[in-house]
Amino acid sequence: MFAFIVNRILQAIPVMLTVALISFAMFAYVGDPVAIMLGQDFTEAQRAALVRDLGLDQPFWVQFAEFVANAVQGQFGLSYRLSRPVAELIAERAPATLELAFCAATLALLIGVPMGVYTGLYRNSWLSRFFLTFSLIGVSLPTFLIGILLILCFAVWLGWLPSFGRGDTVQLGWWSTGFLTWSGIKALILPSITLGLFQLTLIMRLVRAEMLEVLRTDYIKFARARGLPNRAVHFGHALKNTLVPVITIVGLQLGAIIAFAIVTETVFQWPGMGLLFIQSVGVADIPVMSAYLMLIALVFVTINLIVDLLYYAVDPRLRIGRGKGGH
Amino acid sequence: MSNTAPLLQVRNLRVEFPTRRGTLVALDDVSFDISPGEVLGVVGESGAGKSMTGAAIIGLLEPPGRIAKGEILFDGKRIDNLRYEQMRRIRGKDIGAIFQDPLTTLNPLYTVGRQLVETMTTHLPIGPGEARKRAIGWLEMVGIPAAAQRIDSYPHEFSGGMRQRVVIALALCAEPRLIVADEPTTALDVSIQAQVIALLKTLAREKGTAMMLVTHDMGVIAETADRVAVMYAGRVAEIGPVREVVKHANHPYSVGLMASIPPLDRRVERLAQIDGAMPRLSAIPQGCAYNPRCPQVFDKCRVLRPDLINAGTTRAACWLFDTELADG
Numbered sequence: 232m233f234a235f236i237v238n239r240i241l242q243a244i245p246v247m248l249t250v251a252l253i254s255f256a257m258f259a260y261v262g263d264p265v266a267i268m269l270g271q272d273f274t275e276a277q278r279a280a281l282v283r284d285l286g287l288d289q290p291f292w293v294q295f296a297e298f299v300a301n302a303v304q305g306q307f308g309l310s311y312r313l314s315r316p317v318a319e320l321i322a323e324r325a326p327a328t329l330e331l332a333f334c335a336a337t338l339a340l341l342i343g344v345p346m347g348v349y350t351g352l353y354r355n356s357w358l359s360r361f362f363l364t365f366s367l368i369g370v371s372l373p374t375f376l377i378g379i380l381l382i383l384c385f386a387v388w389l390g391w392l393p394s395f396g397r398g399d400t401v402q403l404g405w406w407s408t409g410f411l412t413w414s415g416i417k418a419l420i421l422p423s424i425t426l427g428l429f430q431l432t433l434i435m436r437l438v439r440a441e442m443l444e445v446l447r448t449d450y451i452k453f454a455r456a457r458g459l460p461n462r463a464v465h466f467g468h469a470l471k472n473t474l475v476p477v478i479t480i481v482g483l484q485l486g487a488i489i490a491f492a493i494v495t496e497t498v499f500q501w502p503g504m505g506l507l508f509i510q511s512v513g514v515a516d517i518p519v520m521s522a523y524l525m526l527i528a529l530v531f532v533t534i535n536l537i538v539d540l541l542y543y544a545v546d547p548r549l550r551i552g553r554g555k556g557g558h
Numbered sequence: 559m560s561n562t563a564p565l566l567q568v569r570n571l572r573v574e575f576p577t578r579r580g581t582l583v584a585l586d587d588v589s590f591d592i593s594p595g596e597v598l599g600v601v602g603e604s605g606a607g608k609s610m611t612g613a614a615i616i617g618l619l620e621p622p623g624r625i626a627k628g629e630i631l632f633d634g635k636r637i638d639n640l641r642y643e644q645m646r647r648i649r650g651k652d653i654g655a656i657f658q659d660p661l662t663t664l665n666p667l668y669t670v671g672r673q674l675v676e677t678m679t680t681h682l683p684i685g686p687g688e689a690r691k692r693a694i695g696w697l698e699m700v701g702i703p704a705a706a707q708r709i710d711s712y713p714h715e716f717s718g719g720m721r722q723r724v725v726i727a728l729a730l731c732a733e734p735r736l737i738v739a740d741e742p743t744t745a746l747d748v749s750i751q752a753q754v755i756a757l758l759k760t761l762a763r764e765k766g767t768a769m770m771l772v773t774h775d776m777g778v779i780a781e782t783a784d785r786v787a788v789m790y791a792g793r794v795a796e797i798g799p800v801r802e803v804v805k806h807a808n809h810p811y812s813v814g815l816m817a818s819i820p821p822l823d824r825r826v827e828r829l830a831q832i833d834g835a836m837p838r839l840s841a842i843p844q845g846c847a848y849n850p851r852c853p854q855v856f857d858k859c860r861v862l863r864p865d866l867i868n869a870g871t872t873r874a875a876c877w878l879f880d881t882e883l884a885d886g
Contacts, residue, residue, distance in 0.1 A: 449662035456616055456657070457677045457728060458650030461642075467676075468665050547712040548666060 232543070239539060243532045248299070250528040254521030255298045262515045267311055307522035312514050317522045321504060326406045327397055328496070328503030332488045334419050335427030340481065343431040347438025348470060351446065362435065369432030378425040378498035385421060393418050395500040426495040430484045437480055441473035448472075474545050482538035490527040564591035565633060565768050566615065566736055572627035573607075573614055573792075575839075582839040584610050584623065585792045589866070594735065597762065597769045599783030599800060601776060601815070603836050606789040608772040612738040614638070615770070616655050617645040632736070651681040654729035654767075656739040656758075660721035660746070664713035670697070670724045671709035674731055681732035696727040700757060719750035726758060730765065737762065737769045743778060751775075755782055776819050780804050788812045791836055791847035798872025809874040810852045846877070854878060 258264060265281055282288050286297065301307070307317035346366075350359040386394035398414030400407040409415030445451060446469055454468045493505035500506065504523060511519035542549055573585040585607045592598045600608045613619050615630055617637065630638040637648060649655070657663045665673060674693035675686055684692070690709070697705035700723040702716075713721055722742065729737055742758060743751040759782050762769050771783055779786050780800060787797040788811065796809035807813045817830035834851040837843060843850055849859040858877050869879035 449657055449659060450665040452618065453655070453657055453663040453725070453728075454665065455618055455646075456649055456655035457680070458646050458648070458732075459676060459680055460646065463676065463680075468668070471667050472665070546667060547669075548714050 235543075236536070236540070239536050243536070246532055247525070247528060250525055251299050251302060252295065254524045255295050257517050257521050257524075261517055261520075264311075264517070302522075302525060307525075308518040310511070310516055310519050312511065312516045312519070317518045320507060320519065321522060321526065322405060323407075324502060324504045324507045326408060327501060328489060328492055328505060330409055331419065331422055331426060331492060331495070331501060331503060332485070334423035335430065335488050335492075336481075336485050338423055338427040339430035339434055339484070343434030344438055344470075344477075346431075347435040348442055348465065350435065351439040351442025352465060354443070366432035366435050369428045370436075374425060374429065374494045375498050377428055378421070378495055381421045381425060382498070392421050394421070397502060422495050422499045422501055425498065426488060426492055430481075430488060433484065434477065434481060437477055438470075438473055441476055442469060445469045445472045471545070475542060478538055478541050478545065482534045482541075486527075486531045486534045489530050562594055563634060565594045565596075566592040566770070567631040568611070568615070568628070569631070570628035571611070571614060571625065571630065571638075573610055573619065573623055574626040575623050577622075579840070583626075583792060583842070584839060585614065587865070588628070588789075588792070588794055590787050590794060590797055592736065592768050592770060595763075595766045595768055596785065597759070597771055597783045599779035599786040600770060600772045600789060601774055601779055601786060602789035602795075603774070605836060605839075607792040608774075608789055609740050610792075611789070612655070612740045612770060612772050616649055616653055616738055617642075618649075647681075650677060650734065651732045652734050652736065654732070654734035654737045656722075656725055656729045656737060656742045658741040658744050660718055660725050663725050664721060664728075666713055669710050669712055670716070673724075674709075674728060677728055678731050692731070693727075696731050697724070699761065700724070700727045701753075702727075718746055719754060722746060722750075722754050723757065726754070726761065730761060730767065733765065733767075735766075735768060737767055738772070739769055740772045741774070742771070743775065744773070751778070758782070776804065776816070788815065791842055792839065793847060793875060794866065795848065795876075796869075796872055796874040797866065798874075802871040806871065808869040808872050808879065809848075809876045810854050810878070811848045812874070814851075814853075846875070 264285065265278060265287065269278060269281060286294060289297075305318045309315065310317050310320055313320065346362050350362050353359050382394045385392045393414070396418060397409045398416075398418035399412040400409050400415055401411040402408075409419055450472075451464060451469055454464045459468070491505070492501075492503060493509050495501065496503045496505035497509055504526075507519060508523045510516075511523070568588055568590050571585055571588040572583065575582040575584055588607070588611060590598065600611065602608050610619070610623070613623075614625060617640070619625070625638050628638075629636050632648065632652060637645065640648070664670065671690060671693050674696060675689040678684060678689040678692060679686060682689070694705045694709055697709060702708050702720060702723060708716075713724070716724065722745075726742075729739075737758075739758065743754050746754060755778050758769070758771075761767070771779070773779060783800045785798065786800045786803045788795045788803065788807075788809065790811050796803060796807065796812045798808075803812060804816060807816050811832070814830065814832040818832065820826065820829055832851055837847060837850070843860075844863075845861045846852070846855075846859045846864055849855045852859065856877070862877070864875045864877045864880070866873040866875050867879045869876070
């Protein structure tokens, strides 16, 4: 098991280096930092001095190595726009995005999985048909439209929920949380639904398809022939066998929720990393963009590792080949 | 034994599959009894309705299949019209089942011990600790070496033959009085088949468990069964003591079926075969379903369907044995 984890981490290194190369290349190809920092009036000597100070006269590989060394320590330089360390900016915004992603993912799982099981078991009931129709809406409506419709409905017409922001937050060390205040929780509801709806319908359809597949298998028939109660057959034997593909997709989707919360955060003016990123794109704030890119890559690599580990927890057949465990 | 009331009675069972192009009759007028402790072999070609009969008995017909007529009585009580939940309590506890392919009948994600324990705690008034103790006992009984360690193994860590032994343990562990074994050896290596059948036979005898043994292996039937039912196109063609049916079959179809078994004591140039194929469910001929292939067919066979008639030592659904007509 340990060897497997080490192996996967080693495999992740080239991935991260490639992403680092791309983020680093942004500095060279998207705008000129020297021009941005010097402003309108400067002499050739000033320019040369700045180039030397910034290390831009060094060979490409030396610059890149320095970039990576700094990145590993979490240093991505100063934001052009806000003149503050990028790491600090991201750390400030991360809790908002992570809490939103957590709520959206929980919502998608807690509602999507049971709905998938139900529609898989009772294929022809009217409730299943309703769920499937509803899921079609979730899959096909674009996120921003759902967000705007929800705002129109619950914020403008009914006035029950806020249309933007996080509400009041409580500071726990460096982490600012919206879970501890009523207005913080109320502010989470609409963005979570907006962000989670697509994932919810995706998970539901996936679980349904897998359930239909698994319910046809001999071991389910045999479990019924052994007289096991329906609950044990459906949620024990059947659902567990649908988990491997479901975990794969949920893992990828969780990454997507964190990475692409941008649209939802923009619609709800949610002060998270996505909003920070989109604001930085507007003014070509390269350090923030490159740091965000690397952070998202890290999130995906980490989630993939966790997903792989979960496979082993779920399916004993995978443990044999590599782990040599079991006997 | 012969005077005791039958454990299982199947009476005029008819199973239908409603389809878009009309109703298919998969089983028609199937009747037989199984006494306590008796082994009834059921043979016939693929699609003759052997497995369907088994599925109907355990109440697990694949929808849209349904019992349209007739009844199934277990221990004198009707079980064909029970609600799902009532029937669930009978499955596993009173009527166990063994399926064809041991590679697919065990849940790959649970240890064999867990599957045994859950079956026992569902049906027997015992806790998980006691169930685990008994599970080890059952694994020993079906011949799994080092059962105490193997109980925590997953199905994929066993060979096919060993898995079928586990399936047998699962079918027997709540001590049912009847086992429906649907081709329990077909998917196994030939060398393993005899072992598994011997085990099944021994355990059934020891526990006094009756068995409905579905197979198309006549060797297995001859070895194991007390009585045998020959099925053809969803009907029972002949039923009788195994020795009589194997050696002196009466129904022309059984005669053909037995003649197609290669004899061991002499060389034959060519095995006997029955010409033609079993009719599809959508095109069962009028009269006796076997009449297009029957070498002894006569006019009545093409018009009227025969019921089971006493044919000396067995009962056969064949007009040849109708006393008003038959001459020998």
